[in-house]
Amino acid sequence: xxxxxxxxxxxxxxxxxxxxxxxxxxxxxxxxxxxxxxxxxxxxxxxxxxxxxxxxxxxxxxxxxxxxxxxxxxxxxxxxxxxxxxxxxxxxxxxxxxxxxxxxxxxxxxxxxxxxxxxxxxxxxxxxxxxxxxxxxxxxxxxxxxxxxxxxxxxxxxxxxxxxxxxxxxxxxxxxxxxxxxxxxxxxxxxxxxxxxxxxxxxxxxxxxxxxxxxxxxxxxxxxxxxxxxxxxxxxxxxxxxxxxxxxxxxxxxxxxxxxxxxxxxxxxxxxxxxxxxxxxxxxxxxxxxxxxxxxxxxxxxxxxxxxxxxxxxxxxxxxxxxxxxxxxxxxxxxxxxxxxxxxxxxxxxxxxxxxxxxxxxxxxxxxxxxxxxxxxxxxxxxxxxxxxxxxxxxxxxxxxxxxxx
Numbered sequence: 001x002x003x004x005x006x007x008x009x010x011x012x013x014x015x016x017x018x019x020x021x022x023x024x025x026x027x028x029x030x031x032x033x034x035x036x037x038x039x040x041x042x043x044x045x046x047x048x049x050x051x052x053x054x055x056x057x058x059x060x061x062x063x064x065x066x067x068x069x070x071x072x073x074x075x076x077x078x079x080x081x082x083x084x085x086x087x088x089x090x091x092x093x094x095x096x097x098x099x100x101x102x103x104x105x106x107x108x109x110x111x112x113x114x115x116x117x118x119x120x121x122x123x124x125x126x127x128x129x130x131x132x133x134x135x136x137x138x139x140x141x142x143x144x145x146x147x148x149x150x151x152x153x154x155x156x157x158x159x160x161x162x163x164x165x166x167x168x169x170x171x172x173x174x175x176x177x178x179x180x181x182x183x184x185x186x187x188x189x190x191x192x193x194x195x196x197x198x199x200x201x202x203x204x205x206x207x208x209x210x211x212x213x214x215x216x217x218x219x220x221x222x223x224x225x226x227x228x229x230x231x232x233x234x235x236x237x238x239x240x241x242x243x244x245x246x247x248x249x250x251x252x253x254x255x256x257x258x259x260x261x262x263x264x265x266x267x268x269x270x271x272x273x274x275x276x277x278x279x280x281x282x283x284x285x286x287x288x289x290x291x292x293x294x295x296x297x298x299x300x301x302x303x304x305x306x307x308x309x310x311x312x313x314x315x316x317x318x319x320x321x322x323x324x325x326x327x328x329x330x331x332x333x334x335x336x337x338x339x340x341x342x343x344x345x346x347x348x349x350x351x352x353x354x355x356x357x358x359x360x361x362x363x364x365x366x367x368x369x370x371x372x373x374x375x376x377x378x379x380x381x382x383x384x385x386x387x388x389x390x391x392x393x394x395x396x397x398x399x400x401x402x403x404x405x406x
Contacts, residue, residue: 202266
């Protein structure tokens with residue numbers, strides 16, 4: 001239950017759980033639709049525990065978690081008729097970019113007609129002014145605790161033509177944020193279902209392979225391995241330091257899905273693995289060397305923790321174990337800085353939705369702890385100089401989650 005409260009999608013309907021003390025026993029379930037006969041090779045997963053995946057598969061005749069197992073297959077079935085997705089399917093490329101560049105828009109910025117010294121700073125000098133610069137400025141509304149509804153609903157009819165030449169649209173339909181979520185979630189669910197299903201049923205692995213190849217590997221449809229145009233503010237910033245947030249925990253699910261498919265899944269080849277490793281290496285290089293990546297690393301909230309999580313996961317996936325160990329060891333200083341002696345998270349408490357961001361940061365920390373366990377670093381039991389730790393931070397939010405205090 002604790003892991004569900006934290007929103008750890010890595011658990012995926014309970015097949016592998018992460019809780020406050022670390023990973024618990026792999027879940028078991030009905031063998032009616034799942035293969036309990038073979039003992040597979042261990043998956044070199046970076047968040048999931050490959051040995052526990054084997055244990056789960058060997059105990060599928062037990063019925064205690066039959067509901068969760070059935071739910072996993074049901075979710076995988078729901079993806080069979082969807083996709084594939086690609087960055088090139090959006091109607092317009094990001095400013096100064098191409099359709100192959102991932103793009104998204106910052107959620108806490110709103111358009112306003114009146115420029116003042118109080119609500120707008122100087123425009124970005126990284127590009128030439130556009131017609132929007134004279135018509136609209138963008139103001140941060142952090143203090144009002146309001147997300148820009150244009151990302152989820154519709155832009156004002158008078159603003160939309162200036163932005164894209166259209167009348168009304170949902171911003172998420174012209175960027176890539178929803179699509180990458182679908183790629184990550186579908187490939188993870190489909191790969192896990194293939195793993196637990198009878199080996200002769202390849203429709204799940206083939207669908208996962210199609211989603212991954214279309215988004216990452218096919219030169220005609222693939223995403224460039226960077227996030228230079230993520231979290232952009234139109235007319236102001238082409239990309240911002242919180243770039244990693246759009247991938248957050250999702251991309252680690254892709255890394256694990258690939259490792260599961262590497263066990264011999266139909267539709268996924270050795271060449272696919274080689275090309276995916278190359279893409280991951282290029283993305284990792286961008287994260288550690290780009291200005292936006294360095295800025296993300298220097299932040300002091302969940303953005304920095306997600307950055308560490310992503311770099312550690314990618315490093316481990318491409319065989320850079322020492323680099324992964326260095327990154328997860330650095331996470332101890334993140335715990336010292338971001339978790340207070342009372343186990344709250346002050347830098348998340350001041351955010352627009354403090355409850356959400358307390359949980360969100362713990363998603364990053366706990367996944368990072370799982371990655372750390374693969375390289376011999378124990379973040380689950382680490383305690384800072386003032387007693388700070390992940391277990392206490394989780395215990396801090398539980399009363400609110402259980403409606404035990406206002």
